[in-house]
Amino acid sequence: MTPSLAILRISSPYWRGLRLWVPLFLLWIPLALLGPLLLVVLGIVCALRGVPFFRTLGCAWSLLTGLRGVDVDVRTPGNVVQVRIV
């Protein structure tokens, strides 16, 4: 499944902090509209570079779906930076 939400959290003792929820599923709307154009561009680039088109497409899809579950958490005394993709 593709990621639907990215949660970004930054907190610091000198700043009130930030908690940002990025709805990634909304990106499907422009992607669906631009999809045919992007596929044509990708096809041309693949043909020019001699890279297999469908393998490239499969790879891009794997990368996209693989992002779900990424969790990065960095904590120093007083500071927290957290990025989660769900």
Next chain:
Amino acid sequence: MGEERKQILDMLASGRISVAEAERLLAAMEANPSAGDVRTGATATVETTRRPKYLRVLVEADESMTGLRGGTTTVNVRVPMQLLRAGVRLAGLIPAQAHEQVDAAFSKHGIPVTLSQIRPENLEELIDHLADLTVDVDGRDGNATKVRVYCE
């Protein structure tokens, strides 16, 4: 003591399985007590251990290592295995000429890696071996920075 538990401990005592394997078998047995028989050797371990989904990297560094006062600094990264597999597949798209350049750069820095030989099967093998790897890095003046890499 249950019969299965005794069997696992016997296998551990006789050296047929490692401590980590015994731990996994015991955990699997506790999670699924109805799964009665415990077979010997690596096959039983593979069968009872569920496939890892994430690679976890934990780094803990104390004040003396980071220079930040007030406590330890921790870095906790969880990467889905699917993303790693996608990365390996991506490496397969790199043109052969670029492979040679990357391999040359790696060997220049003393890393004997042949990029064209990295395949998804190698990753599975690596995951199996990463099942319980702990690396402890000693810091300055005997202070320890702990780096732990494992699959979950």
